[in-house]
Amino acid sequence: MTEAEAVKAMLSRGARPIEPFPGTQPPWKCLCLTCGEVSAPRYNDVVNKGTGVCSKTCRSLKIAAKLIRDGAPAAAVMLSWGWEPLEDYPGAGKPWPARCVHCGVIKPKKLSHVQKGRGGCTNCAGRDVTNETARKLMIEADLVPLVDYPGSLRPWLCRCMCCNRVGTPTYAKVRVRGHQCRSCRSEKIADALRLDDEEALSSMLEKGLEPLVSYPGSTDLPWKTRCMNCETLLDPGPTLHNIRGIQGGCPTCAERGINPARPGYLYLVVHNGHRALKWGIANIEQRITQHISQDWELVSRWNFDRTGDAWAFERQIKAWIRSQGISRALTADQMRYGGHTETAFLADIDLDLVQKYIESLTGRRPEPPPMP
Template sequence: MPRRVSETDAVEAMLARGARPVERFPGTQLPWKCLCLTCNEVSSPRYNDVVNKATGVCSRTCRSRKIAAKLLRNGAEACAIMLKWGWDPLVDYPGAGKAWPSRCIHCGVIKPKKLAHVQKGRGGCTNCAGRDVSDDVARKVMVEADLEPLVEYPGSLQPWLCRCMRCGHIGTPTYAKIRARGHQCWSCRSEKIANALRLDEEEAIASMLEKALDPLVPYPGRTDLPWKARCMKCEVVLDPGPTLHNIRGPQGGCATCAERGIDPTRPGYLYLVVHDGYQALKWGIANIDQRLTQHVSQGWQVAARWNFELTGDAWALERQIKAWVLGQGVPRALTADQMKYGGHTETAYLTDISLALVQAYVVSLTGRNPEPPQTA
């Protein structure tokens, strides 16, 4: 059975190790408030840790000094480590944990590096890695890939609103993807896919009939062109009709019969709505006016609307708005449970960002004012 430690013995043991207790002895396993005789600061070591584990009596300044002493390096040793990892220090070693201005020996760029980061392998040169990109450099890369940036450079992995210089389509590729793969455009890509999937008239008609669509005019010759047809389920005449490219997907060809979805090749619109109860703003896109009707039925009010010949263009702007709002540090306002018809990820509280500010931003992107607000 271990010997019981008396308070007198405990006090003598702590004094011998450089600390004077300032309260009654609580026991060997409990924190004991003591005054360090070296730095004159109060801490709460445990008797058992100090006497049996030799952890020291002070967890304040004395402990920090011990850690600093272990990490202390002389200037020559620190410089050698920096040079080993590709950095040439420009000033004397400032000490552990401090930024040290150094020049990359490979590209010559000057960066404030920390010795601890460098020797742990986290001190690589971002310029050599291609991650230091200015707006001018990024724009040059985009223009060389036939893309005209419409807003300032947002970062290598963020959607960047651009106009395709080949077809005029507005999209949101990322700088990183363009730098790695070259020209990226949804519209141009669709053209390539359509050409690759082109069918003869017999195969095209068979594809339409499989989707219960009766063609009313000859095959237009391409999978991406509208084809006037009659729905064999509801007898609705579709003019303009669906494209073969779309009906070969899961959504079907008749807007009346098919599951709801957004066709980027058809006319659509971008909208802003507000909710007085939630004090929230929402932006979104749609092909059909029923989308606004759904929101109005849930207490939303239509604030602005911009029509587009291609919903794909509206979709690109919607992505840009979302990236811009998040870039302002504005959090998402509502949850999926609060949005019966979906779209909660495109919401923000009006206290975080105003309707006027978002509307002005959209006007700056589109170059035109919204159409008069309307509901279906």
């Protein structure tokens, strides 16, 4: 076959070749004389198999033409699934505004989806959640949201109406389990673990602590004690709830950790060398000293009566920053004293914006810097 014969065959079928004839099997770039777009059909497919010469707009139009159906049968299908069309049938594969005959919600539905069994109403099924409906459910569960609805599985900063403390439950858990508050839960656990005087005394002695006053009557109340190992006076002392867990007894002898029931603070520090921002919480001054020793600079600090409240705000800050697609700036190897998961590059987020966001969350300005 000559090139002239191949070109003539393609022209007769509505395509003008724009490159030399490559043979009957390889793709051959041609200009469609109908839509004006360039595609690459094979000569053998077009001439011997009878396929179209255009794989672009013309092919799409042919497929759509085969799927076109009358509006009346299409509307009947929609009604059979509980959807009342509000406009004329737009065509196959296109959204069709319709109203649910059960709840009245209006949604764009595709006829093909409805026909495949995906025509259920998400509003009737309770899966459509707005900020208003989510806030209503949280308030009914004695939780007052402090920020807008973040999503069903994301931490939601709320204030408990029972204990007035701040926490970050998720909408999904509250919807299934009802009231969710760490502080209230701790009190319930403390009530369940309440001991008599003899059992309480035995628990303290097992941890090497000598009580100096009578048992306060609750596992969640501080108990004045003396360490039998280092003679340190603990006043206020540990609670039975804490020493019966992994926290241990004497803070001088044991590893230090954050006690959510004690006063603490939320802080912001920056590192000019790494060009990084870090946020965190603590209830010992040594934490800031550790950062300063590694060339971090204290920017702002917010004090709290309970470190647990500071932790709730810290978690919300992290969720807010990560929701903007901002990832951590440093690795664990770059931070000797830990905390790399609460970092971000200053190039990715504005420091003043973070401070204003924290002020809006906490409802307070940061503490004034210490006098030199």
